Amino acid sequence: MGLTKVSLDTNILLYFFEDTGARGTRAAQIISALSARGDFLVVSTFALGELLVKPLKNGDHALAASYRSFVHEPGVQLLGLSEAASELFARLRQDRQIKPPDAVLLATAGTEGCDLFITNDYHLVGKIVPGIKFVVSMDRAPF
Numbered sequence: 001m002g003l004t005k006v007s008l009d010t011n012i013l014l015y016f017f018e019d020t021g022a023r024g025t026r027a028a029q030i031i032s033a034l035s036a037r038g039d040f041l042v043v044s045t046f047a048l049g050e051l052l053v054k055p056l057k058n059g060d061h062a063l064a065a066s067y068r069s070f071v072h073e074p075g076v077q078l079l080g081l082s083e084a085a086s087e088l089f090a091r092l093r094q095d096r097q098i099k100p101p102d103a104v105l106l107a108t109a110g111t112e113g114c115d116l117f118i119t120n121d122y123h124l125v126g127k128i129v130p131g132i133k134f135v136v137s138m139d140r141a142p143f
Contacts, residue, residue: 007109009119033143044108
């Protein structure tokens with residue numbers, strides 16, 4: 001039995017869909033392992049918004065549809081910034097090393113009680129976030 005709840009930073013999802021190199025391969029390994037283990041994936045609506053910027057700008061309707069479809073797959077929960085997450089966001093922003101977009105993603109994952117948050121932003125790795133057990137790099141994710 002795997003972890004109960006996992007959240008992925010926007011960059012991991014971006015690599016999964018758009019990177020044909022090593023980062024894309026690693027992101028695919030992570031997402032495949034999460035699915036095989038039956039882990040529950042938490043995705044912030046903010047992450048979806050970030051992912052849609054480039055496809056919408058470039059008129060890439062197929063890629064935009066792929067992102068939208070992914071967040072509605074079984075085992076994926078798309079969550080907006082709740083009042084509790086807004087409070088956690090404000091606490092996280094006290095650490096000026098955590099940028100607002102990252103704080104939104106972490107706050108969403110934290111209020112949902114994620115066991116793991118996977119990122120490729122090394123300045124986030126190891127941060128203590130209430131409600132998240134571990135913030136790890138994609139290279140060190142246990143998959």
